[in-house]
Amino acid sequence: MAQALAEVTGVELAVQTVAAHRSSFAIGALTDAIITAQQALADRFYRIGLIPRPIVVRDSVWLPPQS
Secondary structure (H helix, E strand, C coil): CHHHHHHHHCCCHHHHHHHHHHCCCCCCCCCHHHHHHHHHHHHHHHHCCCCCCCCCHHHHCCCCCCC
8 A cells, every 4th residue: 555655646655654554444434524534634735735725525425316
């Protein structure tokens, strides 16, 4: 995982390896808590200039059709 991320991000492999070991990865439903955490991260990235404009994470969340 760290190698792939290092190649994509340009972050040194050693640094990306530390970051990967500190992270947890899971597959599951997107909860309100996850969306809120992702929004906080997106807001932070915008404030420090990593992304050019604010985004609303919830606008990008796919929800299955209601039946």
